[in-house]
Amino acid sequence: MIFYCGRCKIVLKRDENICHLCGKRKLKEPQQNDVVYLTTLNNGPLSGMFEDMLNNNNIPYMRKEPKGSIPMAVFAKAFSFDYFVPYGTLELAKEILALVPKQSKPIPAFPII
Numbered sequence: 001m002i003f004y005c006g007r008c009k010i011v012l013k014r015d016e017n018i019c020h021l022c023g024k025r026k027l028k029e030p031q032q033n034d035v036v037y038l039t040t041l042n043n044g045p046l047s048g049m050f051e052d053m054l055n056n057n058n059i060p061y062m063r064k065e066p067k068g069s070i071p072m073a074v075f076a077k078a079f080s081f082d083y084f085v086p087y088g089t090l091e092l093a094k095e096i097l098a099l100v101p102k103q104s105k106p107i108p109a110f111p112i113i
Contacts, residue, residue: 011090050096
């Protein structure tokens with residue numbers, strides 16, 4: 001069984017029943033509409049390309065500023081965003097993400113497991 005942490009919005013390995021980010025023990029099986037973390041991308045051409053690709057494939061997404069980041073108005077171009085998608089679209093969204101050219105500097109983020 002795959003587990004989902006609703007607090008952290010991550011999908012965990014089949015053999016994990018405790019969230020490694022927050023320690024939550026009451027995990028559940030993900031439902032099609034549960035919002036799950038996908039990736040973190042820099043604000044710029046790659047994030048715009050990725051959003052266009054998601055839109056073209058009718059994949060709804062949510063873009064959030066990572067916690068502890070500087071407000072967007074201050075350094076808009078140096079910004080990064082966490083992307084979330086419904087669990088039912090996660091595999092297709094991962095395939096689309098694989099088509100986006102890699103960023104020059106990887107951004108530390110939650111791992112999708």
